[in-house]
Amino acid sequence: MSRFTNPSVFPSFYELPSTSDPSAPSDKTWYLLAQIKENMTITKPTLIVTDRKGVDFALLFEDSISLKGFRKGHVIFVPGARRTDREGEGKKAVVHVPVGQGADVKVIPGSLERVFELGVVLEGQEGMSQRCAACGKMEGAFMKCTGCSFTAYCGKDCQVKGWGEMDHKSNCKVLKVLRDISV
Ligand SMILES: [Zn+2]
Ligand SMILES: [Zn+2]
Structure with a gap:
């Protein structure tokens, strides 16, 4: 199986390990891929992104990084992302990128569909x-x-x-x- 079709390597938002789950793995062997929908930065760098299942959520950076180059329609790649579930009605779950890890987030210049498509092609043909x-x-x-x-x-x-x-x-x-x- 290609890693790009494996949800434990490239999970959707609700498949991400939760920050409150004690059994969640400590190694970062999974990667969040999501398409940038909007830049919602007010104080901390914040993006609204869409996962492979069409779910929108906020990605908040604890580092004060520049989001220049994080273009709408392109894809973010976040190693070892965890979902923070928030208590209370109407409070949506988010993904925090912890301090010191902002630089690990990469931008891929294409749509999410294209990234998954090419990921599968790349893995299938590597070494052939x-x-x-x-x-x-x-x-x-x-x-x-x-x-x-x-x-x-x-x-x-x-x-x-x-x-x-x-x-x-x-x-x-x-x-x-x-x-x-x-x-
Ligand atoms: Zn080329
Ligand atoms: Zn030819």
């Missing part, structure tokens, strides 16, 4: 024999895209076609970040 991403050719020499170092082409023409016509330019940055944060 090469194949031109544009024409499908499987023999001969290949050149890898210099942006993501993942997608391979049989030649310059296919690279140009892949970048423009087949829209690799939208996927390239997502693949690059996914490879950088490869877990």
Whole structure:
């Protein structure tokens, strides 16, 4: 199974371990991925984000980090995120990013759907024999895209076609970040 389809590696909001759960694991072997919906910063840096199941929740940073570059529609990646359930009617659960961990949060420049899609592709093809991403050719020499170092082409023409016509330019940055944060 791909880790991207495994809810214990990439849980949705309600699948996250709760901060009040004593049996929750202490190692950070899971990662929250959610799409940025709104920047709601008043005092502390705060984002409203949407998880893979369409649930909206607030992500609050205890560090005073800058949210410049955290663009609407892009995806945040939070290692070991925990959900804080709050007592009382109408009080919604949130995710706090503790002091000192703000810098571990990364932004992936693509939609949540695309990130999961490409995550599965990336894992499925890692280490496999090469194949031109544009024409499908499987023999001969290949050149890898210099942006993501993942997608391979049989030649310059296919690279140009892949970048423009087949829209690799939208996927390239997502693949690059996914490879950088490869877990
Ligand atoms: Zn080709
Ligand atoms: Zn690329």
